[in-house]
Amino acid sequence: MTALHSLSFSQVSSGGPGGDAPPASPSAQAPDRPDPFDKLPGEFMMWVLIVSELLVFGAGLVAFLALRITDPTGFAEAQSHLHRVGAGINTIALVTSGWLAALAVQAVEAGRIARMRTLLAPAAALGMVFLVLKASEYADLAAAGISFETHAFFTFHILLTGFHAAHVLAGIVLLALVGILARPRAVETGAAFWHMVDLVWVLLFPVVYLL
Amino acid sequence: MKYQTQKIALAYFAVAMALFAVQVTMGLVLGYIYISPNFLAEILPFNVGRMLHTNSLVVWLLLGFFGAAYYLIPEESEREIHSPMLAYLQLAIFVLGTAGVVVTYLFNLFDGNFVLGNEGREFIEQPRWVKVGIVVAALIFLYNISMTVLAGKKTAITNILLLGLWILSLLFLFAFVNPDNLALDKMYWWYIVHLWVEGTWELVMASILAFLMLKLTGVDREVVEKWLYVIAALALFSGILGTGHHYLWIGTPGYWQWIGSIFSTMEVVPFFAMMSFAFVMVWKGRRDHPNKAALLWSLGCGTLAFFGAGVWGFLHTLHGVNYYTHGTQITAAHGHLAFYGAYVCLNLAIISYAMPVLRGRDPYNQVLNMASFWLMSGGVVFMTFTLTFAGTVQTHLQRVNGEAYMDVQDQLWIFYAMRFGSGVAVVLGAILFIYAVTMPRKEVIERGLETPAE
Numbered sequence: 141m142t143a144l145h146s147l148s149f150s151q152v153s154s155g156g157p158g159g160d161a162p163p164a165s166p167s168a169q170a171p172d173r174p175d176p177f178d179k180l181p182g183e184f185m186m187w188v189l190i191v192s193e194l195l196v197f198g199a200g201l202v203a204f205l206a207l208r209i210t211d212p213t214g215f216a217e218a219q220s221h222l223h224r225v226g227a228g229i230n231t232i233a234l235v236t237s238g239w240l241a242a243l244a245v246q247a248v249e250a251g252r253i254a255r256m257r258t259l260l261a262p263a264a265a266l267g268m269v270f271l272v273l274k275a276s277e278y279a280d281l282a283a284a285g286i287s288f289e290t291h292a293f294f295t296f297h298i299l300l301t302g303f304h305a306a307h308v309l310a311g312i313v314l315l316a317l318v319g320i321l322a323r324p325r326a327v328e329t330g331a332a333f334w335h336m337v338d339l340v341w342v343l344l345f346p347v348v349y350l351l
Numbered sequence: 352m353k354y355q356t357q358k359i360a361l362a363y364f365a366v367a368m369a370l371f372a373v374q375v376t377m378g379l380v381l382g383y384i385y386i387s388p389n390f391l392a393e394i395l396p397f398n399v400g401r402m403l404h405t406n407s408l409v410v411w412l413l414l415g416f417f418g419a420a421y422y423l424i425p426e427e428s429e430r431e432i433h434s435p436m437l438a439y440l441q442l443a444i445f446v447l448g449t450a451g452v453v454v455t456y457l458f459n460l461f462d463g464n465f466v467l468g469n470e471g472r473e474f475i476e477q478p479r480w481v482k483v484g485i486v487v488a489a490l491i492f493l494y495n496i497s498m499t500v501l502a503g504k505k506t507a508i509t510n511i512l513l514l515g516l517w518i519l520s521l522l523f524l525f526a527f528v529n530p531d532n533l534a535l536d537k538m539y540w541w542y543i544v545h546l547w548v549e550g551t552w553e554l555v556m557a558s559i560l561a562f563l564m565l566k567l568t569g570v571d572r573e574v575v576e577k578w579l580y581v582i583a584a585l586a587l588f589s590g591i592l593g594t595g596h597h598y599l600w601i602g603t604p605g606y607w608q609w610i611g612s613i614f615s616t617m618e619v620v621p622f623f624a625m626m627s628f629a630f631v632m633v634w635k636g637r638r639d640h641p642n643k644a645a646l647l648w649s650l651g652c653g654t655l656a657f658f659g660a661g662v663w664g665f666l667h668t669l670h671g672v673n674y675y676t677h678g679t680q681i682t683a684a685h686g687h688l689a690f691y692g693a694y695v696c697l698n699l700a701i702i703s704y705a706m707p708v709l710r711g712r713d714p715y716n717q718v719l720n721m722a723s724f725w726l727m728s729g730g731v732v733f734m735t736f737t738l739t740f741a742g743t744v745q746t747h748l749q750r751v752n753g754e755a756y757m758d759v760q761d762q763l764w765i766f767y768a769m770r771f772g773s774g775v776a777v778v779l780g781a782i783l784f785i786y787a788v789t790m791p792r793k794e795v796i797e798r799g800l801e802t803p804a805e
Binding site: 184185188189192195196199200203288289295296298299 | 588606
């Protein structure tokens, strides 16, 4: 028995002994069905990131709302220190920027590289506008002596919008990169990320600033 | 064995299993001290035994990773290891360092000495000369495997494995950062302790599991690689900021409570993905690989890691919960099942897979090896439950009712007694495993008639 087996070792040495068969032939596998994930625009890994981000921001928003139930007046008072108009302008800036990014995807898919770039440039610039307004908001809060520790509302306000602002910054870099690369798949990937940044803001704005 | 240098793994696995035996034996001694607190109090104080238990665990797991790397990298990159001599030198440095650590701890030598003395920082107590040795050995290792991979084929498995091992080694450099401020000390300390087991080690785990799945199930490499990248991304996404769940009560700012709670909750996801990965590959794969023991350990690894690291971790990770449970036996329950499921099972899986190949023997039906899986896993799971119940009672008596620590410990005796029993099962299982992969030369049970699988 052992002798027979050890004989077979040398015969399958390509895959290493231990009974490693040579790589399974396609027929030995389940019949290939088209992978549903292949239909997603852009890189698959970007979608893994997007879902993860939405889970994290979603969890943050749920925690924020849960805490608000325990202290509605404190939260309302804290919220009154925020710039609603500034945040509203920022919403318009990001949504417009997202629209430009979507047009850029159409352009690059039609092979119009120059048009794609002239669309992505203002999209990224609007991201900058967002960041400048955001920074002035933080500066005003800091000048008023408001920090992370002032109230649970501000812990969440700064954590959620701060994380979001970091993503806006990353998104601007990403838009610049895919604009230079100018490949349809890359632009789709960058735009997908940018839309996620958009979407998160559209959720944060009403919950943190308006409710 | 296709590449002669894969043999290097044999030496690493041998030392790893010897330390495994030391680790679980020390665990049993500690388990006995819990039920009879003066046992060996003069010769082997509890804190020294605990250092040996945790340090030998980490060292043998690392040696297992190194062995796994030396085993799978030649096969993946289709190259012999760059320098076998360096690989053995690396092992020698580790063995010397380990011996130095054991002697220093046991006899409390050179206490307070900057170079030779125990540093007294939980898990990274090693004297500085040993730490320097670890860094030198890690550099040798990284040089050796990177040269091999650079010269050969680059696959997703080698990419993720190298990424994990490189960051793992770089993070160890924080062992040399030791601020006087205890809060800062702890902050950097977690850069190693947390970012290893909940970051880089997960990358190593995912790539070794991917290699095993590729070999054992015969699923297309392309499919395995997609899973591997997703798992690696999820592990880093959740694990890096998940460090925050250690910053709840050490003096770091309060926002860490929320960052820690949210991101560490996400840490369940990569472990769930790894479990799903293992099972989906087995369902999809049509290869009937004879090494059933390696498959059993791989599936056990995914499953028990999900429960130990994922579910038991989540159990006490939210800061509202952890406020009460911090440092109780709940932590011990989580620690035991997480390390066992994720990293012990992983190492025993790759050892079960590689040993028959390395020793030029058939992978028999490995019935003893599989029996050891059930004995050991049953023991650890039982231990996890007893400690969880102990921790629940402890949390209530001590943290809710405010009873004194030692009064509560007295009331937990029954749980500790049961835990000791499960510890005996684990040690017997470990001995059986080591026997099963080293001694038998022929099948213990003859295989029955072949019947179609479906």
